[in-house]
Structure formats: structure tokens, C-alpha cells
Amino acid sequence: MEEMAERTGNPRRLLLRDFLSLDQCKELEFIHKSSSTVGYRPNVFSTTLSHLIATNCPQLIVPLVPLREKLKDKVEEFFGCEYELCIEFTGLVSWSKGASIGWHSDDNRPYLKQRDYTAVCYLNTHGRSFSGGLFHFQDGEPKTVVPSAGDLLMYTADSRNIHAVDEVTGGERLTLTLWFSRNSTHDEDVKLISRLSQICSTAGSSEPLSSLPAPASSNMYLFSRDQSSHQELGINVCFARILVLGFSIYSSHAENDLSEPCDLLLKPLQLTRGDELFSYEFSNILHALQVVQYYFSKSSGLPSPKSELGPGKIAKLSHPQRERVDDLKHFLVKDHKLPWEIFDFTSHEGAGLLDFNWAYFSAAVSAWEDYTSEKHKELLLSMPQWKSHQSMFCVSFGGP
Ligand SMILES: O=C(O)CCC(=O)C(=O)O
Numbered sequence: 477m478e479e480m481a482e483r484t485g486n487p488r489r490l491l492l493r494d495f496l497s498l499d500q501c502k503e504l505e506f507i508h509k510s511s512s513t514v515g516y517r518p519n520v521f522s523t524t525l526s527h528l529i530a531t532n533c534p535q536l537i538v539p540l541v542p543l544r545e546k547l548k549d550k551v552e553e554f555f556g557c558e559y560e561l562c563i564e565f566t567g568l569v570s571w572s573k574g575a576s577i578g579w580h581s582d583d584n585r586p587y588l589k590q591r592d593y594t595a596v597c598y599l600n601t602h603g604r605s606f607s608g609g610l611f612h613f614q615d616g617e618p619k620t621v622v623p624s625a626g627d628l629l630m631y632t633a634d635s636r637n638i639h640a641v642d643e644v645t646g647g648e649r650l651t652l653t654l655w656f657s658r659n660s661t662h663d664e665d666v667k668l669i670s671r672l673s674q675i676c677s678t679a680g681s682s683e684p685l686s687s688l689p690a691p692a693s694s695n696m697y698l699f700s701r702d703q704s705s706h707q708e709l710g711i712n713v714c715f716a717r718i719l720v721l722g723f724s725i726y727s728s729h730a731e732n733d734l735s736e737p738c739d740l741l742l743k744p745l746q747l748t749r750g751d752e753l754f755s756y757e758f759s760n761i762l763h764a765l766q767v768v769q770y771y772f773s774k775s776s777g778l779p780s781p782k783s784e785l786g787p788g789k790i791a792k793l794s795h796p797q798r799e800r801v802d803d804l805k806h807f808l809v810k811d812h813k814l815p816w817e818i819f820d821f822t823s824h825e826g827a828g829l830l831d832f833n834w835a836y837f838s839a840a841v842s843a844w845e846d847y848t849s850e851k852h853k854e855l856l857l858s859m860p861q862w863k864s865h866q867s868m869f870c871v872s873f874g875g876p
């Protein structure tokens with residue numbers, strides 16, 4: 477642990493090693509890579525809690541709740557806050573090749589003045605998952621922070637902490653970023669709980685799997701190399717992530733014309749790999765992406781499938797089916813190199829990730845369902861307490 481308090485006056489920053497475990501980092505990576513949208517700055521992708529709610533995945537907030545709580549406690553303790561802070565914003569943020577930010581403080585806009593403290597948790601490691609992307613403070617120690625999975629950097633959001641981040645030159649740099657405020661009118665929990673109450677009261681509480689992911693509007697997933705360039709050259713980032721992991725998509729939908737190929741991603745579809753078609757029907761691209769990301773996040777930790785893959789689970793693509801797969805890919809990805817340019821992990825994470833086994837994948841479909849319904853149950857059990865406290869916190873369900 478390194479403490480970087482000023483000799484006199486209030487502390488201004490702290491770098492804490494191994495604040496999160498690698499398993500926690502992996503779980504957050506799964507959530508981000510299966511839910512992210514195109515962010516506000518070029519080559520940045522983000523997953524906010526309100527977006528998880530809006531895409532009918534409120535259960536994915538559950539793993540974040542204890543981590544937010546632990547972070548807030550740490551920030552309050554280190555900065556010696558006399559009263560409780562509120563969390564103004566929580567986001568999973570990833571930066572791809574080309575993303576960077578120049579010298580700034582985090583409260584440097586009139587509408588950001590409520591931000592008092594920043595916490596950045598690094599979820600992956602420089603040199604392993606990405607290159608570039610070093611963090612620098614303009615003055616004081618530490619001068620440079622080399623992101624390493626599990627480390628936490630916290631600092632006051634004011635001009636005592638002017639900082640910048642070098643351009644990412646490859647891979648995908650991932651963080652969990654929170655801002656804290658002393659001003660409780662900026663508490664994100666209040667807004668989130670109000671939206672959660674709306675969807676949790678309309679959903680049948682005994683039917684956890686009514687919570688299949690529902691993609692947001694297509695433009696939120698549309699990435700283009702240069703944001704001013706022609707929209708048609710943009711790609712859907714959910715589809716791009718599926719492609720770089722070695723899959724493609726088969727849609728049996730009746731529409732023969734591909735004038736709105738993006739709409740096909742909102743309908744039931746199947747996954748293909750090479751010339752093989754997986755029989756399971758996913759309800760839409762976001763559902764397929766979640767299972768794919770779940771499989772890769774668990775790559776070695778999935779329980780061994782109980783039996784060999786049953787008959788009929790995998791079929792060879794017929795010639796016309798193959799053509800449909802290729803046509804869809806063609807229509808959705810005009811710029812063929814782009815998915816690999818933005819989500820180029822193979823040069824960093826290594827090709828080992830691409831070892832693939834359908835029996836394990838098939839087991840991942842049900843493991844994902846179990847994970848989803850377990851988190852969903854936790855959410856529903858927590859809601860009454862969250863509502864009455866207007867705050868999201870760890871509710872213990874232990875017996876008396
Ligand atoms: O990701 C980081 O290391 C810091 C990013 C940053 O400065 C910001 O989002 O304001």
C-alpha cells in the first residue's frame with residue numbers, strides 16, 4: 477500500500493494494490509463486454525447501471541453492489557469524510573486503440589462541479605490486455621500509474637489532481653470508474669431505484685427468466701471509425717464482439733431482403749462457428765452475446781459437461797444457410813477489418829482464448845441461465861430494503 481498524502485493539509489490521492497480480486501475483475505469484464513454501448517468520446521465504450529436496467533438486465537447490477545459499497549467506504553475513510561458521500565456515477569468503461577484523454581481535473585465543467593472524489597479500479601493489466609493507456613498526474617507522486625488488474629486509484633476530483641491518460645495503442649483497457657459527491661441531490665441510487673421499482677413491479681416476481689436481455693436502440697451500439705464518417709460504415713458493437721470471438725450469426729427470419737439487417741439482430745437468431753450451426757435459438761443479439769461472453773469469462777472454470785453433446789445440437793450449415801450467414805455479415809460489416817481493429821485482443825490475451833468446445837459452450841448456456849436467475853432473485857429480495865433506504869447496499873439474506 478502506498479499513501480500519497482500531502483505532508484500538511486488534506487490527503488489528495490491514494491493508489492491501493494489488489495483492492496479487487498481477479499475473479500471480481502473477470503466478472504465485471506463479463507458484464508461490460510456483454511452490455512457496453514458506444515461512449516461519448518472516440519473509441520470509448522461504456523456500461524452504466526441505468527443502461528443495464530434499460531436493457532432488461534437489472535440483475536447485472538447485483539455483482540456491482542458490494543464493490544461500490546466497499547469503494548465508498550474506502551474513499552470516505554481515506555479522505556476522512558465527516559459525512560456520508562453519495563455515489564454520483566458508476567460506470568464500466570473500456571478504451572480501444574486510439575482512445576486517450578489530455579490534462580484535466582474531473583470536475584472541470586460547470587455541470588461536473590458536484591464531483592468531489594474519483595475512484596478508478598483497473599480491471600485488466602497493461603502489457604497483457606492492452607498497450608499504451610498509462611495514467612499520469614501532472615505533479616506529485618505517484619507520477620505515473622501503470623494499470624494492473626485489481627488496483628484502485630482514488631483522488632480528489634479538483635484541480636489538485638490534474639491528470640491525463642496516454643493513447644491506447646492496442647487491446648482494450650478496462651476500468652470501473654466511480655464519482656462521489658457530498659451533495660446528496662446527485663445520488664445516482666435514488667434515480668436507479670426508481671427505475672428498478674418500475675421494472676420489478678411489472679415483471680412477474682416468480683419468473684426470473686422473464687429477464688432476457690433486450691437491446692437498446694441500434695444507434696447506441698453503432699461504432700464508426702470516425703464519428704463524422706458515413707453511418708453506413710459503422711458496425712454494431714455486439715455483432716463485432718461476437719465476430720472477433722470466432723462466431724457468426726444465422727437468422728432464419730422470413731425477411732428475405734436485408735434492407736434493415738440491424739433489425740434482424742433484435743429477433744431470434746442462432747450462432748455459427750466455421751461451418752457449424754448451434755441449434756439453440758437466442759432471443760436476440762444481446763442474449764447471444766451475454767452467453768458468448770459468459771463462456772469465455774469462465775473458459776477454464778465451467779463445470780465439465782455432464783455428457784457428450786447430445787445429437788442434433790450442432791448441424792452442418794447447408795449451402796443456402798451459409799450464404800445467409802455470409803450475406804448478413806456482409807451487410808452488417810461493410811468495413812471488414814474494423815471489428816478486429818477495435819476489439820483486437822488476440823495480440824494481447826493470446827490465441828488460447830479461442831480454444832473452443834461446443835459441449836462446454838452448451839453447458840455455458842445453462843450455467844448462464846442459472847447465474848442470471850440467481851442474481852435476479854437476489855435483486856428481488858434486496859429491492860424492498862433498497863426502496864426504503866433509497867440506497868443500494870448488500871442485504872444479507874442469512875437466517876435469523
Ligand atoms: O481511466 C483512467 O485511468 C482515468 C480516466 C479519466 O481520467 C477520466 O475518465 O476522467
Ligand SMILES: [Fe+2]
Nearest residue numbers: 580581582639
Ligand atoms: Fe479524469
